[in-house]
Amino acid sequence: MFPAAFCVEPGASASSRLEIEWTGLFRMSDSLQRTPLYDLNLELGAKMVPFAGFEMPIQFPAGLMAEHLHTREKVGLFDVSHMGQIRIAAKSGDVKEAAAALETLVPADYVGLAAGRQRYGLLTNEEGGILDDLMVANMGHDLLVVVNAGCKVQDADRIEKALSDRCVVTRQFDRGLMALQGPAAEAALAPLCPAVKDMRFMDVIETELATATGPVKVTVSRSGYTGEDGFEIGCAGADSEKVARAILAQPDVLPIGLGARDSLRLEAGLCLYGNDIDVTTTPVEASLGWAIQKARREGGAREGGYPGAEVVLKQTCDGVSRKRVGLLVEGRAPVRAGAKLFADAEGQKEIGMVTSGAFGPSVKAPVAMGYVASEYTALDTPVFAELRGKYVPLHVRAMPFVAPGFKR
Amino acid sequence: MTTYYTKSHEWIRVDGEQATVGITAHASEELGELVFVEAKDEGTDVAAGDAAAVVESVKAASDIYAPVAGTLAGFNEALSDDPTLVGRDAEGEGWIFRMTVSNPDDLKGLLTAEQYKSL
Numbered sequence: 359m360f361p362a363a364f365c366v367e368p369g370a371s372a373s374s375r376l377e378i379e380w381t382g383l384f385r386m387s388d389s390l391q392r393t394p395l396y397d398l399n400l401e402l403g404a405k406m407v408p409f410a411g412f413e414m415p416i417q418f419p420a421g422l423m424a425e426h427l428h429t430r431e432k433v434g435l436f437d438v439s440h441m442g443q444i445r446i447a448a449k450s451g452d453v454k455e456a457a458a459a460l461e462t463l464v465p466a467d468y469v470g471l472a473a474g475r476q477r478y479g480l481l482t483n484e485e486g487g488i489l490d491d492l493m494v495a496n497m498g499h500d501l502l503v504v505v506n507a508g509c510k511v512q513d514a515d516r517i518e519k520a521l522s523d524r525c526v527v528t529r530q531f532d533r534g535l536m537a538l539q540g541p542a543a544e545a546a547l548a549p550l551c552p553a554v555k556d557m558r559f560m561d562v563i564e565t566e567l568a569t570a571t572g573p574v575k576v577t578v579s580r581s582g583y584t585g586e587d588g589f590e591i592g593c594a595g596a597d598s599e600k601v602a603r604a605i606l607a608q609p610d611v612l613p614i615g616l617g618a619r620d621s622l623r624l625e626a627g628l629c630l631y632g633n634d635i636d637v638t639t640t641p642v643e644a645s646l647g648w649a650i651q652k653a654r655r656e657g658g659a660r661e662g663g664y665p666g667a668e669v670v671l672k673q674t675c676d677g678v679s680r681k682r683v684g685l686l687v688e689g690r691a692p693v694r695a696g697a698k699l700f701a702d703a704e705g706q707k708e709i710g711m712v713t714s715g716a717f718g719p720s721v722k723a724p725v726a727m728g729y730v731a732s733e734y735t736a737l738d739t740p741v742f743a744e745l746r747g748k749y750v751p752l753h754v755r756a757m758p759f760v761a762p763g764f765k766r
Numbered sequence: 767m768t769t770y771y772t773k774s775h776e777w778i779r780v781d782g783e784q785a786t787v788g789i790t791a792h793a794s795e796e797l798g799e800l801v802f803v804e805a806k807d808e809g810t811d812v813a814a815g816d817a818a819a820v821v822e823s824v825k826a827a828s829d830i831y832a833p834v835a836g837t838l839a840g841f842n843e844a845l846s847d848d849p850t851l852v853g854r855d856a857e858g859e860g861w862i863f864r865m866t867v868s869n870p871d872d873l874k875g876l877l878t879a880e881q882y883k884s885l
Contacts, residue, residue: 617824691802
């Protein structure tokens, strides 16, 4: 899912010393948390780095480039257990009531979300800024919410505070979560978990997964954050390693680190919370208006009714002064987060900033996303990024940069 | 010819005043496959520790510093077409730039191969 990539520092740009901050020369602090797959990650040869308060695998011995390409061509397994899993159950037992309650915090249509389906959403603040992005599944009896690692405590506090009169909010932060991503994901998972063959994009089920010591209970969604077909598998923390080992034993499955997760999600045009979206960006500015369904828009059955609704509704009608766009770089030099964007090759008129940028291994060119002034958002508009004192040409391009592989 | 090393993982191979600079095999391994390498223009004067080139992997950009003061004397153009050459032969064909050393005595302050290895 969304978040996970790792950011050196949101907004940090430019070059770093060759003491490459994320490649293992980092000193780990004792205060960092570990996921249930920590030991397995080490056994698999992971380079670990601090991310959102956790020690996480940035890459495995195959290396970022190979891991990225393997995920697009075959299938890769990602440890995303640092993300927060939260269950929301209505005291009345009616899942629609839990959905209606969550709609007071998130401008998405969850009342209309059928059992067994999940939907992306945004937690907004009173100014319409984005507190986090999340995935919400209707599990039939309650809601399963997955939020970003760095925001999970704050998110759970906010949800609990707003919903506790009507709902029971349960933090399941000790659970394991892994993403299995790539065109061969179904072939890898189906032998262990046959029910997944019948799932389509954004379906969610509770089922059993066969491990070496017998079946274990899992939640499986057909989703992810790479632009590929795939699944996210949640399970008890104690079962996580068994589940991961069973999946890794399938043909073509390689462990993949957060480094490749970041380049994969960027090519897929997906936002990294803290880089591309945060409290200073609204859903409209972030070009995430699609995450607000018709029922919650002006004239919809449940228009507004979430924090910052006035701001977002007004921006939807009147437009915004800047928007998030995809950017394809001419030439080979990557343009990174923090680079300033200009309308001209002389750097006279500043019009925005890059929020994510990397070399796209599948695109085979540098790709980026960022915010530009509204008059520069049309496809193919030329813009220029400041890079080491020069101005590099880029063009506004549609995202994703790679064709999605979802099973609709 | 003598090769010296820096704490910031550059090597410099010196023949009189002429020198060739690259990144160490260890640094190359840490960075992973490179996607872009670029040096400052030939003729640029640099002080020791000035950024003289940049190497980029998928995720990160890293500056390459001039190990000593001097004048840049050319970029390894083969890296424009194939930056992965650094990964295959960091301390040989994957050299990054040439420079003229201003004061050969400055080299005495750098690390020997043994000193670098023991870091």
